[in-house]
Amino acid sequence: MATVEVARPNEGVDNLMLGYSDLRSLQTRRPLVIARGDGIRVIDENGKSYIESCASFFNASFGYSEHELAEAAYEQFKLMPLYSSASHRTVDVVLRLTEMLTARLPLPDAHISYCCSGTEANDYAVKFMRYRNVYEGKAAKRKVISRQNSYHGSTVVDSSLGGAKGLHDSFALDMADYRFVTQPDYFNNRLEGESEAEFVARLAKELEDVIQEAGPETIGMFFAEPICFSSGLTPPPDGYWPAMKAVLDRYDILHMDDEVITGFGRTGDWTAVDNTLGFKPDLMTLAKGISASYFPFAVTVISDPVYQGMLKGNDIQHGFHHAGTLHGHPVGAAIVIRVIELMEERKVLEHVREMIPVLHKGIHAWRGHEAIADTRAVGLAGAIQLDPAAFGPKGEENRGQMGQRLLECCMERGLIVRPRADSVIIGPPLIAGAADYEEIFALLALGMKDLQEEMRRA
Numbered sequence: 121m122a123t124v125e126v127a128r129p130n131e132g133v134d135n136l137m138l139g140y141s142d143l144r145s146l147q148t149r150r151p152l153v154i155a156r157g158d159g160i161r162v163i164d165e166n167g168k169s170y171i172e173s174c175a176s177f178f179n180a181s182f183g184y185s186e187h188e189l190a191e192a193a194y195e196q197f198k199l200m201p202l203y204s205s206a207s208h209r210t211v212d213v214v215l216r217l218t219e220m221l222t223a224r225l226p227l228p229d230a231h232i233s234y235c236c237s238g239t240e241a242n243d244y245a246v247k248f249m250r251y252r253n254v255y256e257g258k259a260a261k262r263k264v265i266s267r268q269n270s271y272h273g274s275t276v277v278d279s280s281l282g283g284a285k286g287l288h289d290s291f292a293l294d295m296a297d298y299r300f301v302t303q304p305d306y307f308n309n310r311l312e313g314e315s316e317a318e319f320v321a322r323l324a325k326e327l328e329d330v331i332q333e334a335g336p337e338t339i340g341m342f343f344a345e346p347i348c349f350s351s352g353l354t355p356p357p358d359g360y361w362p363a364m365k366a367v368l369d370r371y372d373i374l375h376m377d378d379e380v381i382t383g384f385g386r387t388g389d390w391t392a393v394d395n396t397l398g399f400k401p402d403l404m405t406l407a408k409g410i411s412a413s414y415f416p417f418a419v420t421v422i423s424d425p426v427y428q429g430m431l432k433g434n435d436i437q438h439g440f441h442h443a444g445t446l447h448g449h450p451v452g453a454a455i456v457i458r459v460i461e462l463m464e465e466r467k468v469l470e471h472v473r474e475m476i477p478v479l480h481k482g483i484h485a486w487r488g489h490e491a492i493a494d495t496r497a498v499g500l501a502g503a504i505q506l507d508p509a510a511f512g513p514k515g516e517e518n519r520g521q522m523g524q525r526l527l528e529c530c531m532e533r534g535l536i537v538r539p540r541a542d543s544v545i546i547g548p549p550l551i552a553g554a555a556d557y558e559e560i561f562a563l564l565a566l567g568m569k570d571l572q573e574e575m576r577r578a
């Protein structure tokens with residue numbers, strides 16, 4: 121076992137900026153510092169081990185110690201460690217990967233644009249829509265509709281189309297080109313007495329109203345996850361996608377499918393549209409699982425009809441004005457090729473399909489627990505929503521933060537879960553097996569007991 125050098129108490133922290141963290145408390149309270157990985161576990165600087173039950177941010181699909189991927193990277197580093205894919209030049213591994221990807225994606229004759237993160241891939245999807253519409257003679261058609269309470273990345277564009285008003289305000293974002301509709305979260309967003317079918321019809325009508333109000337000639341794209349993972353894991357009710365898609369088709373609006381989390385195995389297939397939606401989007405983005413996150417790597421996938429529109433804009437002098445020095449990085453490409461090979465050699469998608477019912481059973485076993493308001497599970501992920509009222513006055517005080525409180529208790533027990541408001545989510549590495557799920561749910565139960573006791577004592 122490698123020895124772990126323990127850093128001095130706050131060494132390196134004073135000058136570190138960490139996102140989604142309290143910048144002030146970071147200066148006085150040391151964050152969790154991970155030193156190494158072992159399968160689905162991470163080990164901190166003091167040697168304490170944690171199961172990463174949400175695969176970091178749903179991204180560590182092969183866990184934290186897959187040496188096959190390290191080997192693939194090392195081999196490529198020795199052969200050709202970098203090269204920019206642009207200006208009519210590229211590398212052989214990028215060509216090989218493009219062939220492998222297009223054969224596995226649900227869009228026939230799709231075109232692949234490479235970049236380094238889900239954030240970038242989503243930003244470019246909006247940019248490509250604008251470009252295509254400029255050269256299709258409808259430049260005004262550039263606004264984007266997305267859904268409240270969603271997350272699509274961290275650039276100015278992505279932060280704007282993520283539906284969090286507080287975030288729009290704190291970064292003074294110009295929101296002129298963005299509109300929002302309700303998340304298809306039936307449990308939390310339904311009206312009193314509303315059936316699922318009525319809820320779906322109301323959301324489709326809302327989409328149509330938003331389009332009409334903005335002017336259909338100004339709306340270029342609808343941007344959404346196929347299953348809302350970023351809003352706390354809320355599977356859309358049956359009929360939601362056909363109803364929404366019918367509205368989009370009526371107004372010539374491109375459907376952009378954010379598969380940054382759902383893509384590459386999370387739903388037991390290469391993408392969620394394969395088995396969940398039953399129809400094809402116009403653009404699609406993949407990141408996270410595509411390289412198992414062993415390298416910053418992502419793609420924007422463009423359907424052939426959209427690409428044909430983009431072809432009209434090819435400038436004679438400069439060609440297509442878009443590239444990035446590190447886009448299509450050869451080491452990243454070599455890792456993604458190995459990810460695809462390993463997924464097939466080891467039948468990872470089949471394994472995920474076997475584990476989905478195991479995970480769902482473990483999640484729904486919490487139904488009826490005195491402290492639980494709702495349970496949700498879809499693909500290889502599940503959420504339990506805590507009922508703050510069940511924890512007495514202390515629970516009420518922590519309403520909206522109960523997920524975070526449970527995470528803190530679980531971490532003491534060696535389990536990292538993903539908090540979201542009053543829910544916690546699990547979505548382990550794809551490689552997790554039945555024994556791992558048993559351990560995850562046992563630790564979660566211990567964490568819950570600790571939280572109940574702590575709140576009762578307070």
Ligand code: PMP
Nearest residue numbers: 237238239271272273350380407
């Ligand atoms: N889209 C979704 C749905 C995401 O969850 C995320 C990241 N959590 C992103 C996009 C952004 O991806 P990245 O963090 O790789 O930039």
